[in-house]
Amino acid sequence: MSAPSAKPVKNEASTSNFIRQIIEAGLASKKHAKIRTRFPPEPNGYLHFGHAKSICLNFGLPQTYGGACNLRFDDTNPEKEEQEYVDSIIEAVQWLGFHWGSNLHFASDYFDFMYKCAEYLIKSGHAYVDSQSAGEMRATRGSLTAGGGDSPYRNRTTEESLRLFREMRDGEHADGAHVLRAKIDMASPNINMRDPAIYRIKRATHHRTADKWCIYPMYTYAHPIEDAVERITHSICTLEFEDQRPFYDWLLERLAEGGLVERPLPQQIEFARLNLTYVVLSKRKLIQLVEEGHVDGWDDPRMPTLAGARRRGYTPEGFRRFAERVGVAKSNSVIDFSVLEDCMREHLNEIAPRRMAVLDPVRLVIENYPEGKEELMDVPNHPQKPEWGKRPVPFSRELWIEREDFQETPQKGYFRLFPGNDVRLRYGYVIKCTGYDNATDTVRCTYYEDSKSGTPGADKCKVKGNIHWVSTKHAYAAEVHLYDRLFKLEHPEGIEHLNPESKKVIATQLEPNLRDSKETQFQFERHGYFIRDHGEFNRTVTLRDSWAKS
Ligand code: ATP
Ligand code: MG
Numbered sequence: 001m002s003a004p005s006a007k008p009v010k011n012e013a014s015t016s017n018f019i020r021q022i023i024e025a026g027l028a029s030k031k032h033a034k035i036r037t038r039f040p041p042e043p044n045g046y047l048h049f050g051h052a053k054s055i056c057l058n059f060g061l062p063q064t065y066g067g068a069c070n071l072r073f074d075d076t077n078p079e080k081e082e083q084e085y086v087d088s089i090i091e092a093v094q095w096l097g098f099h100w101g102s103n104l105h106f107a108s109d110y111f112d113f114m115y116k117c118a119e120y121l122i123k124s125g126h127a128y129v130d131s132q133s134a135g136e137m138r139a140t141r142g143s144l145t146a147g148g149g150d151s152p153y154r155n156r157t158t159e160e161s162l163r164l165f166r167e168m169r170d171g172e173h174a175d176g177a178h179v180l181r182a183k184i185d186m187a188s189p190n191i192n193m194r195d196p197a198i199y200r201i202k203r204a205t206h207h208r209t210a211d212k213w214c215i216y217p218m219y220t221y222a223h224p225i226e227d228a229v230e231r232i233t234h235s236i237c238t239l240e241f242e243d244q245r246p247f248y249d250w251l252l253e254r255l256a257e258g259g260l261v262e263r264p265l266p267q268q269i270e271f272a273r274l275n276l277t278y279v280v281l282s283k284r285k286l287i288q289l290v291e292e293g294h295v296d297g298w299d300d301p302r303m304p305t306l307a308g309a310r311r312r313g314y315t316p317e318g319f320r321r322f323a324e325r326v327g328v329a330k331s332n333s334v335i336d337f338s339v340l341e342d343c344m345r346e347h348l349n350e351i352a353p354r355r356m357a358v359l360d361p362v363r364l365v366i367e368n369y370p371e372g373k374e375e376l377m378d379v380p381n382h383p384q385k386p387e388w389g390k391r392p393v394p395f396s397r398e399l400w401i402e403r404e405d406f407q408e409t410p411q412k413g414y415f416r417l418f419p420g421n422d423v424r425l426r427y428g429y430v431i432k433c434t435g436y437d438n439a440t441d442t443v444r445c446t447y448y449e450d451s452k453s454g455t456p457g458a459d460k461c462k463v464k465g466n467i468h469w470v471s472t473k474h475a476y477a478a479e480v481h482l483y484d485r486l487f488k489l490e491h492p493e494g495i496e497h498l499n500p501e502s503k504k505v506i507a508t509q510l511e512p513n514l515r516d517s518k519e520t521q522f523q524f525e526r527h528g529y530f531i532r533d534h535g536e537f538n539r540t541v542t543l544r545d546s547w548a549k550s
Contacts, residue, residue, distance in 0.1 A: 017328045035067035035233045040074045043085035045283035046298040046305040047092040050274040056323035059098035071100040075108045076222045078206035092306035097316045108208045114217045120258050122161045129164040130181045147187035148194045171214045175201045224248045228261035235266045238273040275334040278485045279304040302486040313531030313540030318344040338545045348529040353381045356468040357524035358509045361400040363442040369397040379427045399469040400509040406443045415464035423465035427453050430461040475509040479536040
């Protein structure tokens with residue numbers, strides 16, 4: 001399959017979408033007074049960025065139109081589901097800022113009812129037990145272009161199907177010996193309508209119902225019933241379920257006829273799933289990354305999971321903005337990863353106090369500044385928010401500066417420190433570089449005493465360069481994790497495309513108040529946004545997109 005092309009979506013708020021139009025029509029016609037949506041994860045992995053889009057949509061719509069969104073665990077496939085995943089999903093949805101109140105459900109709570117519905121379908125002539133082998137069933141299923149053929153068991157009596165189905169439930173048949181199938185139309189042009197299997201025998205222990213059942217409903221059968229039981233009005237799912245919609249409607253119509261579910265029936269609506277460049281958003285591939293140790297667990301800050309995003313410093317508000325910005329569409333596309341990063345930057349710019357941090361330190365000595373003298377510089381916490389005030393930052397004779405802010409032999413156009421040149425130490429004095437001492441790896445300079453920022457003399461010294469610094473004596477030495485894209489290809493397939501340089505650990509010198517400030521997220525001036533994660537700092541995102549195509 002060829003890679004889909006990346007469509008850069010930038011800064012266009014999508015306030016209207018086709019789902020909203022459907023909802024508004026239903027409210028206008030009084031089909032329903034309130035809406036009810038659901039977010040239905042299968043607890044077989046951690047939630048990823050794609051799920052965030054679905055969560056924002058499903059929980060966001062009832063906030064706009066009135067109603068509620070259920071959190072429902074779609075746990076009909078016992079072999080892959082675990083409590084650990086249930087817990088992580090609950091945490092992630094809460095973290096994104098959404099609440100379900102008392103509307104927490106598990107599909108497995110409806111197993112009795114689903115079973116009852118299946119007996120009803122048999123009794124009303126809409127389902128039968130098929131005893132063909134899996135291979136035989138495949139052979140009679142037909143293809144996308146040719147219809148299938150009837151099973152020799154299709155016309156077995158209702159009594160016989162009912163007896164066999166009960167025996168399946170009671171554990172009298174081996175796994176795979178029989179399946180229950182809906183009786184629809186083997187010649188249907190839609191392969192999903194050719195008598196789909198609705199129950200199979202599977203001896204597996206379920207994370208909630210343990211060994212009570214040895215038959216389990218198929219997802220396509222279970223999901224419409226879950227929606228109907230919960231009186232969902234709009235069942236929003238991704239496009240790959242479009243071909244399932246006729247079965248969804250067929251099943252609920254039959255059950256409504258039998259008085260098992262109530263009208264109005266839920267309406268399935270499909271939208272395009274989120275695809276992003278430079279990541280994979282498939283649980284199967286994410287599980288592989290974790291299990292094979294390519295990352296440090298589900299919450300590794302490089303993972304496109306919500307647990308990882310949280311440690312990375314991505315914000316719930318950033319995700320909500322992103323969901324709004326990419327909107328919902330009916331055809332698949334790939335969103336440029338930078339769109340997500342822009343949303344995070346925008347939000348962090350609003351909430352993150354500024355700090356000075358030297359990530360690649362080299363020593364600077366101010367030769368004419370008195371030994372032992374200390375001053376406190378007044379440094380604004382946010383250049384656009386004077387109301388955030390200023391903080392005192394200690395200044396002394398010996399400072400850390402960025403190694404890249406000094407060049408012994410300057411390249412053309414370089415205007416930071418080089419012998420003979422003047423630059424301003426941000427919020428401090430203007431200095432003149434006097435040389436570099438190789439033996440001690442130290443840059444030397446002198447300062448102009450009357451050039452202090454905020455004093456009348458400051459304006460007299462016009463300089464081009466303005467560099468940040470941290471006093472060596474006061475500095476907070478900390479480990480910083482620089483994260484980059486986990487995959488080096490725009491459309492990665494899997495682990496073969498991992499970026500080997502996605503994580504870099506460096507020893508840095510930070511402004512002393514970072515040692516115990518109560519905030520956790522900061523802009524390190526000139527470097528980007530960072531979050532405190534245990535004792536270290538993780539880089540969330542750089543100030544500008546360093547991956548932009550030139
Ligand atoms: P995966 O394909 O990664 O295994 P899934 O669809 O099987 O994901 P579910 O737990 O079934 O995972 O998903 C829960 C909900 O999230 C579903 O309604 C699904 O449509 C939605 N969802 C999953 N992936 C995406 C995505 N990339 N974009 C938008 N919605 C998604
Ligand atoms: Mg799914």
